[in-house]
Amino acid sequence: MPRNVYTADHETFRETAREFVERSLKPRAQQFIDARSIDREVWIEAGKQGLLGLEVPETYGGSEARDFRFNAILAEELSKFNAAASSCFGIHTDCVAPYLVDLGTDEQKQRWLPGFCTGEIITAIAMTEPSGGSDLAALKSTAVRDGEDWILNGSKTFITNGYQADLVVVAARTSPDKGAKGITLFGVETGMPGFERGRKFDKVGQDESDTAELFFTDVRIPGANVIGEVDRGFIAMMERLPQERVGAAVSNSARPADPGRDDRLRQGTQGLRSADRFVPAQQVPHRRALQTKLEVTQAYVDDCIEAHNERKLTAIDAAKAKWWSAQVQNDVLDACVQLYGGYGYMNEYRVARAWRDARVTKIWAGSNEIMKELIGRDLGL
Numbered sequence: 001m002p003r004n005v006y007t008a009d010h011e012t013f014r015e016t017a018r019e020f021v022e023r024s025l026k027p028r029a030q031q032f033i034d035a036r037s038i039d040r041e042v043w044i045e046a047g048k049q050g051l052l053g054l055e056v057p058e059t060y061g062g063s064e065a066r067d068f069r070f071n072a073i074l075a076e077e078l079s080k081f082n083a084a085a086s087s088c089f090g091i092h093t094d095c096v097a098p099y100l101v102d103l104g105t106d107e108q109k110q111r112w113l114p115g116f117c118t119g120e121i122i123t124a125i126a127m128t129e130p131s132g133g134s135d136l137a138a139l140k141s142t143a144v145r146d147g148e149d150w151i152l153n154g155s156k157t158f159i160t161n162g163y164q165a166d167l168v169v170v171a172a173r174t175s176p177d178k179g180a181k182g183i184t185l186f187g188v189e190t191g192m193p194g195f196e197r198g199r200k201f202d203k204v205g206q207d208e209s210d211t212a213e214l215f216f217t218d219v220r221i222p223g224a225n226v227i228g229e230v231d232r233g234f235i236a237m238m239e240r241l242p243q244e245r246v247g248a249a250v251s252n253s254a255r256p257a258d259p260g261r262d263d264r265l266r267q268g269t270q271g272l273r274s275a276d277r278f279v280p281a282q283q284v285p286h287r288r289a290l291q292t293k294l295e296v297t298q299a300y301v302d303d304c305i306e307a308h309n310e311r312k313l314t315a316i317d318a319a320k321a322k323w324w325s326a327q328v329q330n331d332v333l334d335a336c337v338q339l340y341g342g343y344g345y346m347n348e349y350r351v352a353r354a355w356r357d358a359r360v361t362k363i364w365a366g367s368n369e370i371m372k373e374l375i376g377r378d379l380g381l
């Protein structure tokens with residue numbers, strides 16, 4: 001099926017994104033794995049290519065595209081390189097950007113957004129805590145007012161870009177008795193006394209992404225770093241999670257999972273192998289089924305991209321796109337590993353890496369169980 005979601009302008013932008021992948025990411029692939037992060041100089045290169053400030057007004061150094069299809073193109077191209085690149089840049093461009101752009105004060109925008117666009121300020125968003133991430137309203141980190149400032153205590157875990165982020169949007173409880181209505185967002189910056197990072201996690205997949213624990217001990221946060229309104233942080237997150245989820249769905253459905261169509265999936269240390277080696281005749285119907293699953297999923301995700309662009313995407317549709325695409329991605333990649341036989345289980349084969357990388361998509365951005373819970377509630381179940 002031809003895709004209708006993109007115009008010629010988007011396809012031109014795709015070339016920029018592809019060029020960035022070819023020139024700045026591919027040659028350093030092993031370096032990222034060894035460092036468990038994407039180097040800052042690569043972020044700066046992304047900034048120079050205009051890839052980071054897609055949602056940021058021109059006054060603050062962005063391109064003010066106001067069109068999520070550009071974000072989606074970037075996510076697709078990064079995902080084709082690897083899932084970790086898509087998640088690291090996606091957290092910055094799709095997840096954090098809306099908090100700073102929609103909710104930031106003029107002073108905050110002047111302070112943070114130009115560096116956000118050049119890649120000099122790498123960002124993260126910290127919601128999940130060691131006690132649990134699914135029930136956001138129950139988060140335990142606290143921020144207590146002290147004159148004009150706030151004193152932040154607590155910890156966060158599994159934070160993408162957490163180790164190298166210069167600015168972290170942190171959700172903390174500001175009104176102990178008000179549940180979801182007592183949470184506020186704060187901009188926590190590198191160098192603030194009492195803000196420390198734990199280790200970079202050793203993950204099952206997405207080796208290249210920096211995923212870390214963050215600790216806050218009596219961190220003094222100036223009132224000027226409150227993002228949005230006090231006690232309205234939960235609502236701010238709920239309003240912006242659909243964009244995170246549709247972005248996740250784009251990455252989930254963009255991953256090349258069909259060995260017959262992607263040379264990278266056939267490359268091993270022994271060089272290029274013939275597609276036939278991996279696709280015996282009896283597997284052909286199976287491959288057709290996989291391809292169908294991917295294309296049908298992508299069609300729904302494309303509709304979500306368009307709806308989001310028109311500000312019509314509901315939280316429920318975003319939840320459907322997120323869980324369905326994550327499930328299909330995992331099913332398809334698992335079948336691809338099977339198709340490759342023993343080779344599919346070898347890390348040197350791209351399909352094995354893609355399979356490991358994909359596992360987390362059913363867990364993060366709101367687990368698939370939570371997505372189904374939201375859909376069930378909407379149906380009155």
Ligand SMILES: Cc1cc2nc3c(=O)[nH]c(=O)nc-3n(C[C@H](O)[C@H](O)[C@H](O)COP(=O)(O)OP(=O)(O)OC[C@H]3O[C@@H](n4cnc5c(N)ncnc54)[C@H](O)[C@@H]3O)c2cc1C
Binds near residue numbers: 373
């Ligand atoms: C690699 C990686 C990167 C991440 N990046 C970030 C990030 O940048 N920022 C951030 O804030 N978080 C991040 N996360 C955290 C992620 O969003 C959480 O892991 C996720 O929300 C699940 O929370 P949890 O791990 O605490 O599991 P829990 O909430 O403890 O859930 C455990 C299990 O119980 C299920 N469950 C929980 N409640 C229900 C329910 N009501 N009904 C049915 N089932 C339920 C869950 O689906 C899950 O299977 C990341 C996680 C990973 C692994």
